[in-house]
Amino acid sequence: TPDVLVPVQIPVFCALEMRGVLVTFNEKRVAAGKNAIEIGVGITYGEVISGPVGSPNRRDFTVIGDIVNLANRIEQRSKGGRHTKIVFSGPVEAKVRGLLECEAMTEEVVRGKEEPVAVFELVRVRSLDSLVSNLLATDVALRGRSAEILGYTRNRAAVGPLVKCLKDPDENVRIAAASSIARLVREGGSTIIAFDERPVGALLALAREPGSSARLVSACVAAAGQLVHGERVLELADFLESEDTRVAANAVEAIGRVRTPKAVDLLLPKLASSNNRLRANAALALIACGRY
Numbered sequence: 419t420p421d422v423l424v425p426v427q428i429p430v431f432c433a434l435e436m437r438g439v440l441v442t443f444n445e446k447r448v449a450a451g452k453n454a455i456e457i458g459v460g461i462t463y464g465e466v467i468s469g470p471v472g473s474p475n476r477r478d479f480t481v482i483g484d485i486v487n488l489a490n491r492i493e494q495r496s497k498g499g500r501h502t503k504i505v506f507s508g509p510v511e512a513k514v515r516g517l518l519e520c521e522a523m524t525e526e527v528v529r530g531k532e533e534p535v536a537v538f539e540l541v542r543v544r545s546l547d548s549l550v551s552n553l554l555a556t557d558v559a560l561r562g563r564s565a566e567i568l569g570y571t572r573n574r575a576a577v578g579p580l581v582k583c584l585k586d587p588d589e590n591v592r593i594a595a596a597s598s599i600a601r602l603v604r605e606g607g608s609t610i611i612a613f614d615e616r617p618v619g620a621l622l623a624l625a626r627e628p629g630s631s632a633r634l635v636s637a638c639v640a641a642a643g644q645l646v647h648g649e650r651v652l653e654l655a656d657f658l659e660s661e662d663t664r665v666a667a668n669a670v671e672a673i674g675r676v677r678t679p680k681a682v683d684l685l686l687p688k689l690a691s692s693n694n695r696l697r698a699n700a701a702l703a704l705i706a707c708g709r710y
Contacts, residue, residue: 428570429461429463430461430504430506430510430514430518430540431567431570433459433461433502433504433540434502434504434540434543436457436459437457437459437502437503437504440455440456440457443455456503457503458493458494458495458496458497458499458503458504458505459493459496459503459504459505460489460490460491460492460493460494460495460496460505460506461489461492461504461505461506461507461510462485462488462489462492462506462507462509462510463485463507463509463510464483464484464485464488464509465483465485466481466482466483466485466486467481467482467483468480468481468482488507488528488531488535491528491529491531491535492505492506492507492528492535492537493505494528495523495526495528495537496539498523499523499539500521500539501521501539501540501541501542502539502540502541502542503539504539504540505523505537505538505539505540506520506537506538506540507535507536507537507538508535508536508537508538510538511536511538513563514563515560516544516552516555516557516560516563516564517543517544517549517552517563517564517567518540518541518542518543518544519540519541519542519543519544520538520539520540520541521538521539521541522536522537522538523537523538523539525537543567543571546568546571546573546575546576549564549567549568549571549576550564550568550576550579552564553565553579553580553582553583553586558588558590558591561583561586561588561591562588562590562591562594563594565580565583565586565591565594565595565598566594566597566598568580568598568602569594569597569598569599569600569601569602570598570601571602572602573602574602574603576598576602577599577602577603577617578616580595580598580599580602581595581599581616581617581620583595584596584599584620584621584624589631589633589634592624592634592637593633593634593637596621596624596634596637596638596640596641597637597640597641599617599621599641599645600640600641600642600644600645603617603645617645618642618645618646621638621641621642621645622638622642622653624638625638625639625642625657632660632662632664632665633664635657635660635662635665636662636664636665636668639654639657639665639668639669639672640668640671640672642654642672643668643669643671643672643673643675644672646672647675647676648676649676649678649680651672651673651675651676652673652676652678652680652681652684654669654672654673655669655673655684657669658670658673658684658688663693663695663696666688666693666696667693667695667696667699670685670688670696670699670700670703671699671703673685673703674699674700674702674703674704674706675703677706681703682704685700685703685704686700686704688700689701689704
């Protein structure tokens with residue numbers, strides 16, 4: 419479903435990034451004697467048809483469908499926004515409830531719809547303390563959404579609470595926390611270089627915990643592999659032999675970042691794997707090492 423493949427929170431953060439970049443863009447325009455421009459963003463979600471559309475003479479990749487038209491109509495409401503001019507539909511508001519502060523706009527009938535459509539404008543993302551407190555909520559969905567959205571805050575103070583979240587009883591929450599930890603540390607401009615550091619140690623402990631599903635192990639290996647560089651990343655070598663190809667492929671990708679003879683020796687056997695992803699990851703890593 420759309421909210422699984424592309425979590426609804428991500429487009430909201432993309433919209434915030436767009437608005438942030440616009441500020442800098444307009445400063446340059448004004449300095450050059452040009453007029454500032456304004457944009458609004460409309461967000462909804464649902465099923466769409468995507469692919470190349472057109473004739474042999476002109477063909478473009480696009481998305482079409484009722485939900486695309488609705489997003490366009492919603493975006494037009496952003497002109498009346500009082501805060502961020504990022505507006506979204508009721509179903510989106512339900513997905514981000516507890517994560518963002520938003521304000522309901524006056525319901526209006528939009529073109530193509532018979533009934534009024536509920537539209538909300540984003541006011542601000544909730545404070546870090548508020549999002550962290552959500553990690554202890556009884557609502558599993560809220561814990562998962564909060565763990566995910568914390569990864570986009572660029573505030574490394576969230577790493578500690580997210581590490582604790584790796585012990586959450588719900589697997590989806592643990593996976594969201596693992597991905598967010600990796601994102602926060604990477605974007606913070608610093609790399610953890612030893613496996614005894616708390617975030618990486620916690621990720622690998624969870625990956626090696628008996629009973630952890632392949633999906634969870636894969637997420638932890640991917641996150642740990644992004645945080646550690648140098649020879650220490652070779653400690654992921656035991657995951658190369660995982661029966662789950664996702665786990666093994668993530669380990670290949672991580673070890674492939676190390677340009678050493680030992681890493682090459684570990685990756686060479688994977689060229690004979692019957693799994694296309696493993697072979698491809700190993701081949702790309704070996705090419706980067708200058709082996710082929």
